[in-house]
Amino acid sequence: MSMNSDSSCDPSPSAVVPQVADRAAGISPFLVMDVMRAANARQQRLGDVIHMEVGQPAVGAPTSVLAAAHEALRSQRLGYTEALGLPALRARIAQHYADYYGVAVEAGQVVVTTGSSAGFILAFLAAFNPGDRIATPTPGYPCYRNILKALGLTASLMTLEPADRYQPSVAALEAEHGRPAGLRGFLLASPANPTGTMISASRLQALGEACRRLGLWMISDEIYHGLTYDQPAMTALAFNRDAIVINSFSKYYAMTGWRIGWMVVPDRLVRPIERLAQNLFIAPPSLSQYAALAAFDAVPELEKIKAGYQQNREILLRGLQALGITEIFPADGAFYVYAKVAHLHHDSAVLAQEILRRTGVAVTPGTDFDPFEGHAYLRFCYAGEQAEMRMAMQRLQDWLPTAVIDKDKEGQ
Numbered sequence: 001m002s003m004n005s006d007s008s009c010d011p012s013p014s015a016v017v018p019q020v021a022d023r024a025a026g027i028s029p030f031l032v033m034d035v036m037r038a039a040n041a042r043q044q045r046l047g048d049v050i051h052m053e054v055g056q057p058a059v060g061a062p063t064s065v066l067a068a069a070h071e072a073l074r075s076q077r078l079g080y081t082e083a084l085g086l087p088a089l090r091a092r093i094a095q096h097y098a099d100y101y102g103v104a105v106e107a108g109q110v111v112v113t114t115g116s117s118a119g120f121i122l123a124f125l126a127a128f129n130p131g132d133r134i135a136t137p138t139p140g141y142p143c144y145r146n147i148l149k150a151l152g153l154t155a156s157l158m159t160l161e162p163a164d165r166y167q168p169s170v171a172a173l174e175a176e177h178g179r180p181a182g183l184r185g186f187l188l189a190s191p192a193n194p195t196g197t198m199i200s201a202s203r204l205q206a207l208g209e210a211c212r213r214l215g216l217w218m219i220s221d222e223i224y225h226g227l228t229y230d231q232p233a234m235t236a237l238a239f240n241r242d243a244i245v246i247n248s249f250s251k252y253y254a255m256t257g258w259r260i261g262w263m264v265v266p267d268r269l270v271r272p273i274e275r276l277a278q279n280l281f282i283a284p285p286s287l288s289q290y291a292a293l294a295a296f297d298a299v300p301e302l303e304k305i306k307a308g309y310q311q312n313r314e315i316l317l318r319g320l321q322a323l324g325i326t327e328i329f330p331a332d333g334a335f336y337v338y339a340k341v342a343h344l345h346h347d348s349a350v351l352a353q354e355i356l357r358r359t360g361v362a363v364t365p366g367t368d369f370d371p372f373e374g375h376a377y378l379r380f381c382y383a384g385e386q387a388e389m390r391m392a393m394q395r396l397q398d399w400l401p402t403a404v405i406d407k408d409k410e411g412q
């Protein structure tokens with residue numbers, strides 16, 4: 001039948017239209033990506049956007065990675081690799097744990113993934129049964145709770161306290177586990193997104209021990225390791241050999257679009273994850289794997305990039321203070337500033353839209369990260385160029401006084 005025959009265009013009156021599954025209909029957007037789409041549309045029209053909404057370095061991948069990718073294009077067939085990843089890359093990642101943290105990891109425990117995003121899917125499917133509850137920090141990375149929901153799991157949102165530097169505590173974890181439904185797992189990230197706060201090594205150790213005592217899978221998202229400004233981050237593997245560690249080449253290694261990450265998992269999860277990965281993804285992208293082999297050699301270049309973030313962080317912290325935005329989470333690491341803006345508008349989603357519309361500065365509303373209090377916060381990513389950070393602060397300075405007047409008018 002021709003594709004544009006009448007019968008294929010006009011549904012018969014008796015046709016029953018298949019509906020979107022409840023699971024998909026009920027999934028929340030990852031708002032960062034919605035803001036990015038709106039910002040890109042504005043960029044097309046006006047060409048004036050400063051991207052502070054998406055957590056990604058403005059610079060591209062380091063030189064050694066690009067050279068390795070060129071070489072792979074020239075000399076490799078770039079077919080599928082093994083589902084768990086190139087053996088050489090798995091070995092190189094395992095070596096990184098000895099070099100960076102002084103922690104022994106076998107290459108056989110390393111799983112190369114299509115970004116850490118695929119790592120979450122594999123980890124959740126391998127560790128949890130449908131209906132299991134997993135404690136996730138709030139504010140926190142929204143995809144944790146959204147992926148869990150999509151997979152038929154329940155995110156148990158743990159609110160965080162300033163006294164704990166907005167990181168989870170053993171007492172809070174025990175309280176969550178003490179609820180009638182109990183917990184099967186616990187997720188944390190340090191440095192965290194959106195707050196940038198870090199957990200102390202002693203607290204991480206206590207949480208690692210608590211997970212072992214309570215029989216919980218501990219999932220540690222270590223994607224922002226390397227991006228710390230005062231003290232290095234420690235891997236959860238140092239304190240809990242059963243931890244599932246998730247990491248990625250996206251952030252410190254500046255390879256977001258290459259979609260390449262990794263996990264370290266206990267031996268008993270390796271084969272189940274391999275079976276899942278074979279069926280779900282076949283293999284992570286092979287070009288990105290060959291390129292990532294060179295990423296660990298790029299540290300001098302990456303440290304220079306990080307020094308730029310550190311300067312950006314100062315510009316932002318000072319700039320926001322000068323704008324009267326003074327309630328800011330401790331920006332220990334990553335490349336985010338999470339700031340209270342309730343005095344400017346009661347709904348940060350509307351405020352973010354207005355900021356983009358009036359100034360061309362794209363920022364993310366806290367509602368992405370925190371369904372309870374997020375309406376009072378904005379997240380600013382400072383992984384851009386320094387000149388852009390200054391310009392963003394200037395544009396906000398020029399506009400904000402008017403914006404406050406607008407808000408006053410709203411109540412009249």
Ligand SMILES: Cc1ncc(COP(=O)(O)O)c(C=O)c1O
Pocket residue numbers: 055114115116117118141189192193221223247248249250256259260261
């Ligand atoms: C905390 C955190 N984890 C995981 C990811 C996913 O990163 P990717 O899939 O690029 O590795 C992100 C991306 O922003 C993130 O902020």
